[in-house]
Amino acid sequence: MSHRKKAAAQVTLLLAGAAMLCFGVWRGEAATVLSKAIKLCLECVGIG
Amino acid sequence: MNAKKIITLLLAAVLVLSLAACGTKPAENGGGDGEPQTLEEARTLYDQLVAQENAIQTENTELWEKVFLSADKGMAMMEDGKNYGEFLLSTIEAAKEQFTDEEYELLKEKATEIKNIEDRLAALEEKFPSLSETPAGDGSMSVPAGSDKTTPPDDGSMQKFPAFEGKDLDGNTVKSSELFAKNAVTVVNFWFTTCNPCVGELSELDALNKELAEKGGALIGVNTFTLDGDETTISEAKDVLAKKGATYQNVYFASDGEAGKFTTNIFAYPTTYVVDRNGNIVGDPIVGAITEKKQAEALQAQIDKALSADRG
Amino acid sequence: MGKKFSNVSQALSRLRGWIQAGAALLTNLHLPNFLKGGLYQGAGKTVCVPGLNCYSCPAASGACPIGAFQAVVGSSKFSFSYYITGFLILLGVLLGRFICGFLCPFGWFQELLHKIPTKKLSTKKLKPLTYLKYAVLLVMVFLLPAFLVNDVGMGDPFFCKYLCPQGVLEGAIPLSLANSGIRAALGKLFTWKFSILLSVIALSVLFYRPFCKWLCPLGAFYALFNRVSLFQMKVDKNKCVSCGKCAKACKMDVDVTKTPNHTECIRCGMCVRACPTSAVSFRYGFGDGKKEPANELKTEETK
Structure with a gap:
């Protein structure tokens, strides 16, 4: 991969990543994460 | 050693x-x-x-x-x-x-x-x-003579279930004092909508509620997402309950009240409490879904304890 | 210029143990919760930490990316998580598997176990197993939670539930020690996962980072981004004397002179320290730094 191509790929991926992240927050995924992360879902850590 | x-x-x-x-x-x-x-x-x-x-x-x-x-x-x-x-x-x-x-x-x-x-x-x-x-000291080594075995242990370990005044998901007012007083035993199940094991036990809880009704008891659910009465979460909760065929009462109350704070301190889900007629919590809370045999047995034992104590 | 870089690289790889300890502490900041037997329930849990760190750990200050991904994908509302994927792509491009080598608490845990003096075994011949982690990522983290759903549309977090040893180490064990209710809830699942943890511990003593190499879905995701990561390995061909010391020093079975940005490279810098001519160094920046070396100047060496 040439230098320029690699740099372009990196910039694209960074932008895509940021866009996906924002879209995910916008449609309420962050709230889902929070609601799960602050509670101990027993199955999730292998209890019970 | x-x-x-x-x-x-x-x-x-x-x-x-x-x-x-x-x-x-x-x-x-x-x-x-x-x-x-x-x-x-x-x-x-x-x-x-x-x-x-x-x-x-x-x-x-x-x-x-x-x-x-x-x-x-x-x-x-x-x-x-x-x-x-x-x-x-x-x-x-x-x-x-x-x-x-x-x-x-x-x-x-x-x-x-x-x-x-x-x-x-x-x-x-x-x-x-x-x-x-009220046995003094740790009491673990001595057995007080003449202690009546049939009276339930009143050694201060009895904890009151926090009082609440809230509503069920259909909007009817529910008062904890009335609720507990009219039932020989009240099973309170804490859950939330996206908790997989909680949802998994809903139908079994419904069956338990029907069984309890015959014995003068009741089961209620508290969906922690619905505290303070948020409409979207209530409709989501009702949706899940309907899909699972659970018809028992689910209640919510203010999150800053006594019971609300009590709920915030529960972090493992599902958790189930057994409450007697006087509003006292019987035994330790059952952590984990009652679809597991161990949990179901522990819950039944506490229910039986509360029921027999109620009969006097 | 090249010398400056090699100095920074040397320092970074020398300080790695401390950085790992610091990262593990920052990831698990709420230490008093271990005694209380409760979880931190603040808004910090909306954001993921970079490493594999169970959010059911009493001290955890953020969410586990893999756990969070499964939580979103397994919920009835969503079947893909743009939030977490976007976050992981960003981290993958910005740091790649540098996270494994420097920031992941479970990676550090395995390394500490590996310091126990015993006979050490090479993983070179077990190379095919390194592909297993991609299957874990695809099947247990994405496909099963998203598509094997119950009647309400909810899927199980398969990786967390059946495989992840970090959840037992950080979640189940401390919580069940501090909380009698949870202790009473321990069942068959715990036995299964506890045996996985024990196996990983035993293997970690013998092999270097077995979980990272073979099973970790988070490592797998970052591995895919190693080639395009801004954090890279650089070998100065003019200085290299082809002594092969770097490849020998590498515990992830990578020859940095041949494939500097190999998927298995966790940027631990053992090759940097092993190189007698300082030909191997870290590089941070866009591109591959071959045609426009000026690009290297404005780069930062920290995260």
Whole structure:
């Protein structure tokens, strides 16, 4: 991969990543994460 | 083995200290060992006696353990308020050959002391019945004579379920005081909509609710997402409940109230509480879904306990 | 210029143990919760930490990316998580598997175990197993939670539930020690996962980072981004004397002179320290730094 191509790929991926992240927050995924992360879902850590 | 010895030593030290602390008080009152007149005096004396008894047994723990071991082997355990000291004496007598003469003499002497203490305790209890209800000290080693086995333990471990005034998901007002009072037993299940095991047990909880209804009990759910009455989360919760065929009452209340704060402190889901008619929590909360056999059994045991206590 | 870089690289790889300890502490900041037997329930849990760190750990200050991904994908509302994927792409491009080598608490845990003096075994011949982690990522983290759903549309977090040893180490064990209710809830699942944890511990003593190499779905995701990551390995061909010391020093079985940005490279810098001519160094920046070396100047060496 040439230098320029690699740099372009990196910039694209960074932008895509940021866009996906924002879209995910916008449609309420962050709230889902929070609601799960602050509670101990027993199955999730292998209890019970 | 070492840790056990250290703990025993510590325990003994604590008891001796508490004994010393107790010892000064009656002297100040000028009452000494005389007949206590007020409940307070009686309690002090009672505590002192119990501590003495404990101290006697902690002094020679190993010997006593031997005694207890032999007691387990087919000796009739004391019943209907038979004096604990007498029980010890007969146990020691029966296991005589296990001890050296010296040990035997020592044990006999100590057991007699215990017997005397027990006699005095019993006399005190007769005069002030409220004494036996709150055993002093750790109480784990002594069995208060004459304690009625059928009364549920009222040793302060009874915790009230926090009071709430809220609504069910259909908007009807629910008051905790009324709810608990009208049911012999109330099972309170805490869950939230995106908790997989919680959702997984909803239909079983519904079956349990129907079963409880026949026995004068009820089951309610508290979906933590719906606290404060958020409309979207309520409709989501109702949706899940409908899909699972759960028809029992689900309630919500203010998150900043007593019960709301109680709910915030629950972090493991699902958690199920059993509450008796007086609003007291029975036993420890059941953590984990009752679809597991272990949890289901623990829950049933607590329900049965509450029901039998309610029947009196 | 090149010298400056190699100095920074040397320092970074030398300080790695401390950085790992610091990262593990920052990831698990709420230490008093271990005694209380509760969880931190603040808004910090909205954001993921970079490493594999169970959010059911009493001390955890953020969410686990893998756990969070499964939580979103397994919920009835969503079947893909743009939030977490976007976050992981960003981290993948910005740092790649540098996270494994420097920031992941479970990676550090395995390394500490590996310090126990015993006979050490090479993983070179077990190379095919390194592909297993991609299957774990695809099947257990994405496909099963998203598509094997119950009647309400909810899926199980398969990786967390059946495989992840970090959840037992950080979640189940401390919580069950501090909380009798949870202790009473321990069941068959715990036995299974506890045995996985024990196996990983035993293997970690013998092998270097077995979980990272073979099973970790988070490592797998970052591995895919190693080639395009801004954090890279650089070998100065003019200085290299082809002594092969770097490849020998590498515990992830990578030859940095041949494939500097190999998927298995966790940027631990053992090759940097092993190189007698300082030909191997870290590089941070866009592109591959071959044609426009000026680009290297404005780069930063920290995260």
